[in-house]
Amino acid sequence: MNILIKQATVLLPDGTVKETDIAIEDDLIAKVGTIAPDWHIDREINATNKLVTPGLVNTHTHASMTLLRSYADDMQLMDWLQNKIWPIEAKMRKNDIYWGAMLAIAEMIKTGTTTFADMYADMEKVGEAVAETGIRAVLSRGLIGSAPNGNKALEENKELFQTYHNRADGRITVMFGPHAPYTCPPDYIKKVVKEAQSLGAEIHMHLSETIGEVENCVKEYQKSPIALMEELGLFDCGVLAAHCVHVSDEDILIMKKHDVRVAHNPGSNMKLASGIAPITKMLDAGICVGLGTDGASSNNNLDLLEELRLTTLLHKVNQYDPLAIPAAKGIQLATEYGAKAVGLPKVGKIEKGYKADLTLFDMSGTKWCPRHDIVSLLAYSANSSSVDTVLINGKIVLDKGILVTMDEERVMYEANRCAMNLLK
Ligand SMILES: CSC[C@H]1O[C@@H](n2cnc3c(O)ncnc32)[C@H](O)[C@@H]1O
Numbered sequence: 001m002n003i004l005i006k007q008a009t010v011l012l013p014d015g016t017v018k019e020t021d022i023a024i025e026d027d028l029i030a031k032v033g034t035i036a037p038d039w040h041i042d043r044e045i046n047a048t049n050k051l052v053t054p055g056l057v058n059t060h061t062h063a064s065m066t067l068l069r070s071y072a073d074d075m076q077l078m079d080w081l082q083n084k085i086w087p088i089e090a091k092m093r094k095n096d097i098y099w100g101a102m103l104a105i106a107e108m109i110k111t112g113t114t115t116f117a118d119m120y121a122d123m124e125k126v127g128e129a130v131a132e133t134g135i136r137a138v139l140s141r142g143l144i145g146s147a148p149n150g151n152k153a154l155e156e157n158k159e160l161f162q163t164y165h166n167r168a169d170g171r172i173t174v175m176f177g178p179h180a181p182y183t184c185p186p187d188y189i190k191k192v193v194k195e196a197q198s199l200g201a202e203i204h205m206h207l208s209e210t211i212g213e214v215e216n217c218v219k220e221y222q223k224s225p226i227a228l229m230e231e232l233g234l235f236d237c238g239v240l241a242a243h244c245v246h247v248s249d250e251d252i253l254i255m256k257k258h259d260v261r262v263a264h265n266p267g268s269n270m271k272l273a274s275g276i277a278p279i280t281k282m283l284d285a286g287i288c289v290g291l292g293t294d295g296a297s298s299n300n301n302l303d304l305l306e307e308l309r310l311t312t313l314l315h316k317v318n319q320y321d322p323l324a325i326p327a328a329k330g331i332q333l334a335t336e337y338g339a340k341a342v343g344l345p346k347v348g349k350i351e352k353g354y355k356a357d358l359t360l361f362d363m364s365g366t367k368w369c370p371r372h373d374i375v376s377l378l379a380y381s382a383n384s385s386s387v388d389t390v391l392i393n394g395k396i397v398l399d400k401g402i403l404v405t406m407d408e409e410r411v412m413y414e415a416n417r418c419a420m421n422l423l424k
């Protein structure tokens with residue numbers, strides 16, 4: 001299938017914008033520029049007044065937690081997990097996981113996200129939702145190491161890898177998901193590393209999220225969570241580390257040494273009062289940082305454009321430096337760096353040979369007027385209500401605001417039903 005996106009305002013990899021066309025052949029961007037008149041076109045998208053960006057990449061979420069949106073707010077992480085979230089998650093069944101993921105995917109596509117990295121239980125149901133809806137995803141079975149469930153969960157992660165890795169036209173990849181140092185003891189981490197290495201899989205893990213986590217880890221193991229994971233060999237696998245809020249300069253050196261990639265979740269870190277991750281130090285050290293929402297119960301939405309705006313603003317005020325994360329850098333974190341962080345080298349840029357994962361913003365609204373600087377408008381002024389059309393893997397999944405692969409009304413109905421049943 002050949003798609004021509006005509007007369008678009010295109011955000012190029014160097015951060016500039018240009019009026020031009022984009023040709024898509026099957027799942028790939030075939031050309032950015034004027035298209036030869038004899039090129040066969042199956043579908044043409046008139047992109048006059050549309051900004052085309054790489055699809056946004058949500059590097060850390062728990063999709064099915066949409067069912068728990070507004071269920072438990074204004075709490076700190078451990079209180080929230082132990083007293084509200086884990087008890088209700090214990091009641092979740094496969095149907096809940098599926099409809100929660102469907103609701104999350106609907107929200108992500110409608111807000112311009114084309115890839116998400118997810119960690120939860122019953123991930124084959126998330127895989128099903130991803131396969132049906134056309135989104136791209138990096139899935140990991142969340143692993144909590146206590147016996148006997150730890151071994152069962154690890155088996156499930158292996159099965160997930162065997163069933164879903166590189167499936168759904170290559171849109172799904174699978175990682176291993178040890179939840180956190182405080183839920184996975186050292187011997188269990190070693191087992192996870194061994195299994196991941198034997199399959200050539202990468203790892204997605206929460207690391208150094210709160211002061212309490214770091215203090216307890218130092219008390220128990222005389223090491224920071226980052227140093228402990230290095231010692232246990234975790235970083236011998238490719239690692240996507242979520243949060244990394246409380247990391248020292250020594251930790252950052254370790255992370256750089258092992259090319260650990262970071263999912264920065266400013267909304268969740270603020271809402272759970274966890275702290276501010278030193279991402280400018282990480283970026284200066286050459287560490288890859290992408291943006292994530294975390295789950296919809298600690299954010300409370302999955303709108304990556306909001307995380308982009310929060311990132312640019314938070315680090316400016318934290319460092320009294322308006323250049324801490326400029327607009328263009330924020331956009332890069334939300335796209336190109338995000339794709340790298342989740343291990344997808346041919347995603348995240350509008351360039352020949354890259355995957356045709358694209359978000360088209362309608363620039364006709366007041367928030368886009370006047371147009372002194374389109375990069376600034378995207379980072380600081382617009383919101384996701386401007387998302388008009390979304391393509392993933394060369395297929396249109398949002399067409400002028402309408403979800404193509406999902407019945408939005410049904411998804412909301414079923415997800416709401418699941419959420420209400422969990423309260424019984
Ligand atoms: C074992 S599946 C994943 C597990 O992670 C929980 N979770 C959600 N948000 C966070 C967070 O910010 N830090 C740590 N754990 C989190 C989720 O509720 C699942 O139980």
Ligand SMILES: [Zn+2]
Nearest residue numbers: 206242294295
């Ligand atoms: Zn998380």
